[in-house]
Amino acid sequence: MIPIRSSRPDDAPALFAVWLAAVRSTHDFLSEEDIGFYADLVRDQYLPSAALMVAVDGDDRPVGFLGMSGCRIDTLFVDPAWHGQGIGRALVAYALDSGQGLTVDVNEQNSAARAFYRRLGFREIGRSALDDSGRPFPLLHLALDSSGQGGPTGA
Numbered sequence: 001m002i003p004i005r006s007s008r009p010d011d012a013p014a015l016f017a018v019w020l021a022a023v024r025s026t027h028d029f030l031s032e033e034d035i036g037f038y039a040d041l042v043r044d045q046y047l048p049s050a051a052l053m054v055a056v057d058g059d060d061r062p063v064g065f066l067g068m069s070g071c072r073i074d075t076l077f078v079d080p081a082w083h084g085q086g087i088g089r090a091l092v093a094y095a096l097d098s099g100q101g102l103t104v105d106v107n108e109q110n111s112a113a114r115a116f117y118r119r120l121g122f123r124e125i126g127r128s129a130l131d132d133s134g135r136p137f138p139l140l141h142l143a144l145d146s147s148g149q150g151g152p153t154g155a
Helices: 009-026 032-049 087-096 111-119
Strands: 004-006 052-056 062-069 072-078 102-107 123-128 139-144
Touching: 004 087, 009 032, 009 052, 009 062, 009 072, 052 087, 062 087, 072 087, 087 102, 102 111
Parallel strands: 072 102
Antiparallel strands: 004 052, 052 062, 062 072, 102 139, 123 139
């Protein structure tokens, strides 16, 4: 069982480190300039104000996190050292326990994230040519119905 708890203000530096390591590991389509642009937003605006679900190790150190707006997954990042160990799946299952369906936007160029969500049963429902910041990184819009059929709990 992977412990999941609510984020605390003092988690911000560790969560930013998880985000940065995960982005460097999975977003090879971003330049250093692009990473810097998003890093400023994540570190200075998103993390200080977001209520996040945080997966932690045995010493209560963050190893992954998920943020949501309603039934929309806004962000899901896992420390690359923990990839393949069920952290992302556990966070999505935790979010799915709300009883609502889930939606998420994934960078089209991020093949690992696309494969991850497809394994959980998400299906593509749309596409945008630009990301939420208006930059030329296409997004795929994915959805999982509330029954979780094919979802992270194996239902």
